[in-house]
Amino acid sequence: MNPTALQYLLAAVVVLPLLGAAGALLPAPPGLKGRNPGQAVLRHGVTVTGVVLAAALALAAGFDHDHPARMQATTDISWIPALDIRIHLGVDGISLPLVVLTALLTFLCALYSYFHMPKGPSPKAFVALLLTLEAGTLASFAVLDLMLFFLAFEMVLIPMYFLIARWGGAEKQAAAWKFILYTLLGSVVMLLGLLLIGVKSGTFDMVALATDNGPKAQLSHTVQLLAVLAIGIGLAVKSPLWPLHSWLPDAHTAAPTVGSVLLAGVLLKMGTYGFVRIALPITPEGMHTFAPYLAALAAIGIIYGSLACLALVRKGAGGDLKRLIAYSSVGHMGFVLLGIASMTPTGVNGALFANIAHGLITGLLFFLVGALKDRYGSTDLDTLSRPSPDHRPSTSGSAAPLPYGTGAALYGKAPRFGGLLAFGAVASLGLPGLAGFWGEMLAMFGAFRPAAGLSRPAFLTFMALAGLGTLLTAAYLLLVVRRVCMGGTPAAVEPAPAVEEGIATAAEAATTAPAVPAPVIPDIARYEYAAWTPLAVLTVLAGLWPAALLGLTDPAVQQLLGGGK
Secondary structure (H helix, E strand, C coil): CCHHHHHHHHHHHHHHHHHHHHHHCCCCCCCCCCCCHHHHHHHHHHHHHHHHHHHHHHHHHHCCCCCCCCCEEEEEEEEEHHHCEEEEEEECCCCHHHHHHHHHHHHHHHHHHHHCCCCCCCHHHHHHHHHHHHHHHHHHHHECEHHHHHHHHHHCHHHHHHHHHHHCCCCHHHHHHHHHHHHHHHHHHHHHHHHHHHHHHCCCEHHHHCCCCCHHHHCCHHHHHHHHHHHHHHHHHHCCCCCCCCHHHHHHHHCCHHHHHHHHHHHHHHHHHHHHHHHHHHCHHHHHHHHHHHHHHHHHHHHHHHHHHHHHHCCCCCCEHHHHHHHHHHHHHHHHHHHHHHCCHHHHHHHHHHHHHHHHHHHHHHHHHHHHHHHHCCCEHHHHHCCCCCECCCCCCCCCCCCCCCCCCHHHHCHHHHHHHHHHHHHHCCCCCCHHHHHHHHHHHHHHCCCCCCCHHHHHHHHHHHHHHHHHHHHHHHHHHHHHHCCCCCCCCCCCCCCCCCCCCHHHHHHHCCCECCCCCCCCCHHHHHHHHHHHHHHHHHHHCCHHHHHHHHHHHHHHHCCCC
């Protein structure tokens, strides 16, 4: 495709969501208001995100796949000459998959919301915030100037804060404040590191800084150490890296369904993308020094996330399924950070692959859990796994019913829903042949033979911990499938004295009492098929054909780690 056409396509991908957000706040034109005042603006959200997705797919189709290491669709315009800050856009094999993933997930969220708008204030504000969030995320993956990256990085915080605080569930205000405080504090520290690089090198241009013979040569070892420490803290909060992860479970639990999908699917990737795009190529000496510590914290995060999930899924623990998937993200993103810390092409390629796989699989899981909550009114695992067959009143003589719960048992009540939830679970645990397998395997291969100068015994230890994490992940996800999809076993009922004259035993009373039918649970609706099927299909395709993604990332990673050569 013509380079100018690609340039316009990338600019459109970044700018259209912002224009759409402004348009969402305007009154709907006569004749387009639909059945109710909110329908037109929700349709507007679907249309804008659909156009952005089409532009992103056209960009991917026109991308020169024979030279994925080269920056393409570039725009370079001076913005603030005094500080040498430029509007510099471009994509390569590293950023292009993330741009397409962001456009896809946002479109699916807009489509889902059109049919199932979360409870809250005006749909106008909801759509405007959703589109602003998309614009900031897409810009983060497309900009090639450190200051623009920071602005885009911060741009997503306010929309996500309001999506949680206004359309979230229980304890949404506390979760929203925790999210904004953690991420803002991390961003302030990151800004100091970015400014240090710009001041010492004389430029904020990420492409120029990534070359060995460019301005990076002016960054001393001490400057690189300070820059990596400051930038790494900000990126680690967003990733999230243990122990800076504690905002994530609360945010996911309180967020509306589409908020959780976008938070897990794309916002977390901004942190790991920053490590690959900024820390590895621009400050390699500082990254080399801190890599063992990053790997150690990543390995701890893998184990910690898995153990937290096992504690939540335990019977009687009162664990929340949405919270469990949030903690699983801590473990999965630990594999991404472990691959980055290895500083090898194998590990970094695995990290980038795991980024995309996590976005697809965890996005699907959050969609499913949100729909499960809509059907049952709860995501409490004890409630979901407590059986609810056609049951009878209590045999104890009291008016209270037996302690049956909603009893998901999805295989029997909603088999397609249960099958898709089981599919998401086995994809998340890394079943070979699905997308979750390749990234985590390559990340561990990278830790098996880390970059020269890194302690191999230490990284072998981290690899062993990551391997243990895969076993723990399989354990808790299979338990989730067992409890939610298959249901539990009702507790035995002790015989009680007869409750009415003429009835010899409580068992006979139970036999004669009318059964209370279990509620009918709807299976997957058509709009849910439309929103979820692309994620399931791409999960299978990425697992069966990993070369499609690795063929894009590997040349770009080789050049990035080679100092632009």
